[in-house]
Structures are given as structure tokens and as C-alpha cells.
Amino acid sequence: MPSKTTIPEALQITSQIHQKIFLVDGELREWKGENTEVISTISSTEEYAHTVLGSIPNMGEAEALEALDAAIGAFDQGQGLWPTMKVKDRIECMESFVKKMEEKREEVVKLLMWEIGKSMPDSYKEFDRTVEYIYDTIEDYKQLDRNSAKFSKHDGVYAHIRRGPLGVVLCLGPYNYPLNETFALLIPAIIMGNTTIFKPAKHGVLLITLLLEAFQSSFPKGVVNILFGRGRAVAAPIMKTGKVDVLALIGNSKSANALQDQHPKSNRLRLVLGLEAKNPAIILPDADLDLTINECIAGTLSFNGQRCTALKVVYVHEDVKDEFLKRFSEKVDALKFGNPWDEGVKLTPLPEPGKPDYIQELLDDAKAKGAKVKNKKGGRRSDNYIWPAVLYPVTKDMRVYEEEQFGPIIPVVSFTDIEEPLDDMAESNYGQQVSLFGKDVYTLSPLIDTLANLVCRVNLNSSCQRGPDVYPFTGRKDSAQSTLSVHDALRSFSVRTFVAFKDNDLNNETIEQLLEAKVSNFLSTDYIL
Numbered sequence: 001m002p003s004k005t006t007i008p009e010a011l012q013i014t015s016q017i018h019q020k021i022f023l024v025d026g027e028l029r030e031w032k033g034e035n036t037e038v039i040s041t042i043s044s045t046e047e048y049a050h051t052v053l054g055s056i057p058n059m060g061e062a063e064a065l066e067a068l069d070a071a072i073g074a075f076d077q078g079q080g081l082w083p084t085m086k087v088k089d090r091i092e093c094m095e096s097f098v099k100k101m102e103e104k105r106e107e108v109v110k111l112l113m114w115e116i117g118k119s120m121p122d123s124y125k126e127f128d129r130t131v132e133y134i135y136d137t138i139e140d141y142k143q144l145d146r147n148s149a150k151f152s153k154h155d156g157v158y159a160h161i162r163r164g165p166l167g168v169v170l171c172l173g174p175y176n177y178p179l180n181e182t183f184a185l186l187i188p189a190i191i192m193g194n195t196t197i198f199k200p201a202k203h204g205v206l207l208i209t210l211l212l213e214a215f216q217s218s219f220p221k222g223v224v225n226i227l228f229g230r231g232r233a234v235a236a237p238i239m240k241t242g243k244v245d246v247l248a249l250i251g252n253s254k255s256a257n258a259l260q261d262q263h264p265k266s267n268r269l270r271l272v273l274g275l276e277a278k279n280p281a282i283i284l285p286d287a288d289l290d291l292t293i294n295e296c297i298a299g300t301l302s303f304n305g306q307r308c309t310a311l312k313v314v315y316v317h318e319d320v321k322d323e324f325l326k327r328f329s330e331k332v333d334a335l336k337f338g339n340p341w342d343e344g345v346k347l348t349p350l351p352e353p354g355k356p357d358y359i360q361e362l363l364d365d366a367k368a369k370g371a372k373v374k375n376k377k378g379g380r381r382s383d384n385y386i387w388p389a390v391l392y393p394v395t396k397d398m399r400v401y402e403e404e405q406f407g408p409i410i411p412v413v414s415f416t417d418i419e420e421p422l423d424d425m426a427e428s429n430y431g432q433q434v435s436l437f438g439k440d441v442y443t444l445s446p447l448i449d450t451l452a453n454l455v456c457r458v459n460l461n462s463s464c465q466r467g468p469d470v471y472p473f474t475g476r477k478d479s480a481q482s483t484l485s486v487h488d489a490l491r492s493f494s495v496r497t498f499v500a501f502k503d504n505d506l507n508n509e510t511i512e513q514l515l516e517a518k519v520s521n522f523l524s525t526d527y528i529l
């Protein structure tokens, strides 16, 4: 693992990328219009102020509609193209892509650090986790296909049931996991036989351009179309046509709702959405505080709290509140701030110029309404960074109680009756995960049952997280639509479809011939009988 990266090295990578290229209908096309500068997140520090890493095309309606036409063409042209292609051939395309992607590991990781400020270990983890996700998806897809080889028979009717694609998928990924979360949508959508239009987020976008050629050379034309620009300029015109079958987005519900509203037949639209969350930690009086504090540090502050799964409010029982606040605050102040490649760094620059100002607003609002900053460094500004603030007591009238802060600020609420956090969770607009810290099984057991009906994942004595990627990733209320995971995503991007036939002489003969001919995925699978 390289120990350091430098601006010249980052610029060398970006200068080798042909930054004015986009992918439509199997062609890497040259963009001749306006561009937008990509400024490094590390620019928020004085040392690297205003480092321009490159630029990306500022596309609009014309390119968006060309990409849509290409995706529709690749889906609709019938026999032999992507949706009807033999499963093993589709798998070969995906294997070819992932192999080419693996060759780009070092460059992609460096751009993750420079573009979004993710620490070096976490950047490698994001890349490796994504590659593993693709291989696991391929394996799971093979298994799905193998299982579908079995015929059903009920009341004299045979059925061969498979999973088929839904159509055209518009895929929009987030800046905090520009590779992993985007590909957690894109890869299952593609492998299931859908065709796609993908637009990366505004941060973490150059690293996608590193992979354009791998996409172009691995998949038939029109299967993957990649555009750049603002969501409003690119995604909205596509939605307005009403020709998108799936909106796949990880981001905020405001964008998801706005796009959904553009679709004239939104009742036909499948939604695969990963949205906001306000995951709480609940600390019971008998919790192991050493473990709890470590888990809460990771849960609240990994990648500066810029994770939808981050712990965004801590409920601590009154009996252990003082000790928790003291020790937790000391640990927060002992974390190391620095550039992503610095050894042992836990806090890194924030990507959006407005983010530290927003955190400051939340902090000022809470302080004006009676909360105190419990850690010595809390709220200090250094360059464009704001040091994590541990806030107590936080009350319902404060903005930080309600809003998904998605950054380094930690609201703490104390309770004496467990009904208090449970009522808050029941009233919340969100329902993704919870972390529960405690030991007594007779207290934990009924609580786990209750919590499991309020959120979709209860983490016992551990922080909230999405992975391992084989586990379901979803949420209740405004937190999600559909489920992601290696296994679930294949189902989220497909529909069950089948061929049925009555048991008669003509059919018996026809089926035998179809099985023999092996020309379609139906009634002729390689694994059948």
C-alpha cells in the first residue's frame, strides 16, 4: 500500500483521463460543450487550497434523451440482445468488466482520497468491497439461474418460473460512496438484463471516468450509458418522458421525490431507494461502557459522520450519562485529523464547501436553545473543517434533533424510561437501524422485538453499518424503498415471469424439443432436469 500521494500524482492520474468523454449507445463520445471544474475536497485545507483536479462535462437534455433512446433500443430490440441474451453470456460480460476494473485499483483509490477526502484504508476498503460485491453478485446470479431450472406442477399445469428484467433503469449514486453504493445499484440492474443510464454525483466523479472504457468494451451497445452534469439538467428530462421503468437512487428523499414527480406515470415506476436515516444508539444502564464508547466513536464519526448508517443521535440512560459523556468526549478530542493518507487519521476534510457552515448552524442553534458542547475541541474551525461537537442536553426543539446532520456533530439525549427513546423512534420519519447497548437478556429480549418493528436492523452492542453486503440493506418510512444486498438487489431489479403449459401430448413433445435446442433461457436452461 503506498504511504502517501501528492497533488502532482493525483493530477497525473486525472491528466491521463480523457475528461470530455461520455458513454452513449456503446460509443465513447467527445463532449464539446461547457465543463465544470472538479475541485478536490482536500482543497478545504490551507496546504492544498483550490486544487482543481480536472473537469467534467456539463450535459443537458439532448444528451440525456440520446442516452435514453440508446437504453430503450438495447432493451426493446428483441431476441439476441441484452434482456434475452443467454445467462452465461451476460455473466461473461460482467466478468470482463470487473477484471478491467481491478486493473484500475490504485488510480481509483487515489482519486477517492483526493476527490472526496476518504481515508486511505477506507478508500481501499471501498474499492475492494465493490469488486467483491460484483463477484458475489455473479455467483448469486448463477445460483438464481440454477434454482430457476426446476419446473413446478400444480393442478395439471407446468410452469417454468424465472426472474426477468424490468426495463430501463436510471441510476444515481451518492458522493460518500461514489463507487460502492453506485455499483450496488448498477451491477445487479445490469446483470438482471435491464439497460441503464447512470449519472455520478458531483463529488467522486473523475474516478468513474477512469472506468468508462471498461464499461464500453465489456457490454453491448446501449446497455450502460454514462452521463455527467447536474441532476436537474440530466435526470429530470429523462424522467419527464415517462419511459424509465426503475428509479435507482441513493441520496436524499427531496431529490428522489422531485424526480418521481416528474414521471407522468409514476405508478408504473419501480423505486429502489436508499435515503436518509437518523439511526439512534440506545445505551442501557448495564452497558459495557468501554465497548459502547468505541462503537459509538466508529458509529458517529467514521468518514466524519457522512454515512446514511451513521449514529446520528445517542440516547444514554441517566445512570451512566455522566461517565459516558466524559469518556466519550475525551475520545472524540483524541481522534486524529489530517489528510486521508496520513497514518492513523480518523477525521478528514469535508467535501462540500457549505458543510462546515451547516454544521456550525446546527451547533449555534442547539447552543442558543440550551445545549452545551461537552468536548474541549468541539466546534473549533480549522481551515474548512469543523471539529466534532458532542452536544448535551439535546431537546426536540433543536434542529440537530430532527435533521439528518450527515457530518461531525453528535447530539446526546438522556432518558430514565426506555419508552422515551422508543416513542421518539416511533414518531421519527426514518426507520433504518438502531444500536442497542446492554447486557441483561430479560431487558434486551423484548426490546429487540419492539425495535425490530421500528427499524430494519437492530445492532446489538455494535454500531450501525450496511455491511457485510450479503445482509439486507433497507429501511422503513422515509429511509428506503426496496432492499439492497447481493441477494436482494437481484430481486429488486427484476420481476418473476414464467411460461406455463398444460400436460398434453403436443406440449410434452414441444418441451422436449425446446430443452434439446437450448435456444432460450426459458425451457432450455443448461442445468435443467
Ligand SMILES: O=C[C@H](O)COP(=O)(O)O
Pocket: 176, 177, 181, 306, 307, 308, 309, 310, 464, 465, 466, 467
Ligand atoms: O451512506 C450510507 C451507506 O450505505 C453507509 O454504508 P456503510 O455502513 O458501509 O458505511
